[in-house]
Amino acid sequence: MAPSVLIIGGGMAGLSAGCFARMNGFETEILEMHTIPGGLCTAWTRKGYTFDLCIHWLCGSKPGTPLYQVYDKLGLMEGRRFHHTDSWTSVRDEHGNEITIYTDPDRLYDELIRISPEDTPFISRLCKDIKKLSRMETLVDMTILDIIRYIPYFSLMKRYKPTVHDILSEVKSPVLRNLLTAGFGWEGQSLFFPLMGLAMQGAKNAGYPIGGSLPCAKAIEKRYLDLGGVIRYKSKVTAIITEKNRAKGVRLADGTERYADYVISCADGHTTIFEWLQGAYCDDTIRGYYQNLKPFPPIVFISFGLSTDLSHIPKDLTILFDNPVEIAGVKQDTISFRNHVHDPTLYPPGKGVITTWITADYSYWDRLQYHSEAYLAEKDDVGRKVLALLCQQYPDLSERCEVMDVATPMTFVRYTGNWRGSYEGWQVTPDSFFLDLPQILPGLSGFSMAGQWVVTGGGIPGAVLSGRKAVKQMCSDFGKKFVY
Numbered sequence: 453m454a455p456s457v458l459i460i461g462g463g464m465a466g467l468s469a470g471c472f473a474r475m476n477g478f479e480t481e482i483l484e485m486h487t488i489p490g491g492l493c494t495a496w497t498r499k500g501y502t503f504d505l506c507i508h509w510l511c512g513s514k515p516g517t518p519l520y521q522v523y524d525k526l527g528l529m530e531g532r533r534f535h536h537t538d539s540w541t542s543v544r545d546e547h548g549n550e551i552t553i554y555t556d557p558d559r560l561y562d563e564l565i566r567i568s569p570e571d572t573p574f575i576s577r578l579c580k581d582i583k584k585l586s587r588m589e590t591l592v593d594m595t596i597l598d599i600i601r602y603i604p605y606f607s608l609m610k611r612y613k614p615t616v617h618d619i620l621s622e623v624k625s626p627v628l629r630n631l632l633t634a635g636f637g638w639e640g641q642s643l644f645f646p647l648m649g650l651a652m653q654g655a656k657n658a659g660y661p662i663g664g665s666l667p668c669a670k671a672i673e674k675r676y677l678d679l680g681g682v683i684r685y686k687s688k689v690t691a692i693i694t695e696k697n698r699a700k701g702v703r704l705a706d707g708t709e710r711y712a713d714y715v716i717s718c719a720d721g722h723t724t725i726f727e728w729l730q731g732a733y734c735d736d737t738i739r740g741y742y743q744n745l746k747p748f749p750p751i752v753f754i755s756f757g758l759s760t761d762l763s764h765i766p767k768d769l770t771i772l773f774d775n776p777v778e779i780a781g782v783k784q785d786t787i788s789f790r791n792h793v794h795d796p797t798l799y800p801p802g803k804g805v806i807t808t809w810i811t812a813d814y815s816y817w818d819r820l821q822y823h824s825e826a827y828l829a830e831k832d833d834v835g836r837k838v839l840a841l842l843c844q845q846y847p848d849l850s851e852r853c854e855v856m857d858v859a860t861p862m863t864f865v866r867y868t869g870n871w872r873g874s875y876e877g878w879q880v881t882p883d884s885f886f887l888d889l890p891q892i893l894p895g896l897s898g899f900s901m902a903g904q905w906v907v908t909g910g911g912i913p914g915a916v917l918s919g920r921k922a923v924k925q926m927c928s929d930f931g932k933k934f935v936y
Contacts, residue, residue, distance in 0.1 A: 454479045455930055456712040458702055460689050463491025463868070464912050465903035466718035467672040468919030471526050473716075474679035475936045476927055481710070482681065483702065485688040490669025491868050492875060493912060495798075498855045501757030501805055502798040505859070506665035508790070509649065510534075511590060511913050514657035518592040519913055522920065525936055527675030528668055534659030535794045540650050541768035543635040544845075549627050552766075553635045555654035557582045564632075568625035581608055585651035590913055592920075612644035613885050619643045634772040634786045638879065640746065645880040645909055663797050668912075689719065692728040692899070699899035702728075714898050714929070716922050718915075721905025722871035725893065733893040745884050748910060750817075750861035750873030751809040752780060754838045757855030762804030765791045765846060777841065780834050781816040787841055803854075808838060814872045817860050831858040876911070877904030884908045891922055900925050 454477050459466045462484030473480045488494070495504040512519025513534050523529050540553040551567055554560040557579040564575045588605050591598045612619065617639035623629040633639060636646045652658035661668055676683065688705040692715060701711035717724040722742060725734050769789045776783035792798050792805040799805045820827040835856045843850040861873025878884055889906045893899065902922040907914035927934040 455714065456480070457714040457716060457926065458483060458710060458712040459716045459718060460692075460702065460724075461491065461718035461903065462486070462489045462673070462683055462685070463718060463903065463915065464493050464669065464672070465915040465919040465922075466491075466716075467669065467676055468526060468916040469716050469718060469902055469922050470676045470681045470683070470919075471672065471679060472920050472923040472936060473926070474676065474681050475525075476923060476932060476934060478714075478923075478926070479712075480676075480681045481712070482676070482683040483687040483689055483704070483710070484683060484685050485869065486867055487685050488666070488669075489673040489683070490666060492864070492870075493665045493669045495664050495666045496857075498755075498857055499757065500800045501755075501803070501855050502664065503753075503755035503757075503805065503807060503857055504664040504666075504792065504795075504798060505753060507661060507668065507912070509537075509653055509658040509660055510668075511649070511652050511658045511911065513659040513661070514655065517589050517657060519590045519917075522592055522916060526672045526916065527678075528671050530671065532668075532671075533662045535662060536656045536659045537653060537767055537794070539767060540646075540653065541635050541770050541788065542766040543631045543770045543772060545627075545631065545634075545772040546774050549631060551628070551631045551635070553632075553650065555650060557586075557654060564628060567631070568623070568628040570624050571628060574622055574624075581611070582647060582651045582654065584608060585648055586655040586657075588648070588651070589657075590917075592917060609644060609886070612647055613642050613882055615640050615882060616643045616646070630772060634770050640879070640881055642880045642882055642885055644885070660794065662795055664795060689728065692717070692724070694729070694732075694896065697733075697895055698897045714926050716919075716926070717899070717901050718903045718919060718922075720869045720871050721877075721889075721901065721903070723869055724901060724905075729893070729896070733896040735894050738890065738893070741878075741889055745887075745908075746879045746881055747871065747874040748876040748879055750812045750814045750864065751875055752812045752834055752861070753807065753809045753859040753863075754835055755805065755807045755855075755857040755859075756839060756842070756853050757799065757857075758804050758806060758849055758852045759802075759854045760804065760849065760852045761802055762791050762793050762806065765789075765793070765806070767791050767794060769845070771841065771845065777837075779810055779837050780830060781813045782811055784810050787838070789842060789845075806842065808842075810834075810838070812861050812873070814861050817862050817873070820862075822862050822866070827860075827862075831860060834858055871905075877914075878908040878910070880909045891918065892925060898929070 691703040699715040902918040
């Protein structure tokens with residue numbers, strides 16, 4: 453009889469683990485608390501508009517690359533069409549200064565020089581390095597040969613490991629420095645992280661899948677089911693059952709218990725380690741990660757369905773404020789609007805969708821009873837404030853909003869159980885640069901972890917590859933040769 457495995461979580465890591473486990477001859481059962489697959493790789497529809505939470509670009513979308521081959525095995529690439537953008541974002545301040553961060557390094561060079569000729573040495577080096585990074589591929593298996601192939605990029609990793617703030621402090625022009633800082637996101641993350649995404653987009657290896665996030669998740673779910681896997685929805689885990697320091701099964705919210713020869717948790721890391729296992733299989737190193745590493749912050753995700761054509765608005769637009777704007781207790785220095793004009797499957801003809809998210813204070817939302825009158829009023833206030841900021845840039849949109857949707861950190865907790873509403877696990881900072889957290893916990897056999905909390909940087913590649921790696925570890929435990 454084939455060995456059995458319970459997989460907690462039907463997000464991208466869990467679906468990946470399920471597929472690879474089936475390919476390697478295991479009996480599998482995925483337990484998912486929601487009613488659909490994908491976890492945070494998801495979208496929802498309101499009055500004909502689809503609001504997509506997750507995929508802005510999919511690293512590894514170029515045929516022939518190692519990551520593409522993994523996706524293909526998971527059924528993700530079958531019939532998938534990609535849109536390739538020519539820009540990362542446009543950034544605009546309140547004084548009329550604006551740049552577009554192009555994915556083509558030569559166009560980017562011309563654009564940055566236009567703003568600050570005095571920064572030619574910095575700009576020249578940056579654009580040359582982006583060209584070099586465009587040839588770097590995401591590794592699937594860290595073999596000796598892979599490490600040798602990565603040697604030419606080690607100097608670039610070292611160069612761009614410091615934070616966005618620290619590296620861009622070298623820029624002489626305050627206008628260019630501020631615009632680039634806003635365009636590359638959080639000042640505390642390593643600049644390497646956004647530069648790698650930019651370079652992959654320029655190489656047409658990080659396209660946007662037409663149809664968005666949920667069809668991608670459903671494609672892998674279909675592959676999993678076609679392989680003979682079982683997935684149970686509305687199945688919320690409350691504990692991992694152990695016996696003699698070996699994982700034996702799980703307890704569900706309805707009190708039932710399910711048993712297997714192996715357990716893979718692709719759920720929230722903090723919940724897995726400190727609640728379901730009560731911290732019994734944890735050392736100082738792991739505790740240190742959860743105490744000291746920086747998770748991606750909780751966010752409020754705001755979506756607008758607009759009854760007008762949006763082709764005159766940039767695909768991505770970041771607004772840099774002179775004076776921070778306070779929304780839901782958090783001062784926002786910038787706000788980035790995403791125009792989904794490139795995907796007509798998300799909105800009715802002649803209309804459009806714009807989404808954005810802002811960093812949030814978890815405790816601010818946690819104090820409000822979910823779906824209480826005060827909670828709903830706060831959501832409405834946030835949506836209206838953000839819409840007003842959008843209409844400051846494009847006044848013609850002021851009477852065009854047909855649908856407004858606001859998802860708070862508590863929405864994330866409700867549907868995925870993510871620790872303090874974090875939407876993507878650990879940030880890539882100088883302290884966590886290329887850090888792989890342990891997938892096997894000390895002292896516990898028959899168990900491994902996968903997902904956003906065992907890799908840094910979040911995203912679908914890390915989730916999918918960690919699910920694959922968990923199955924490789926499981927195969928090793930059972931003396932099986934891993935295939936695929």
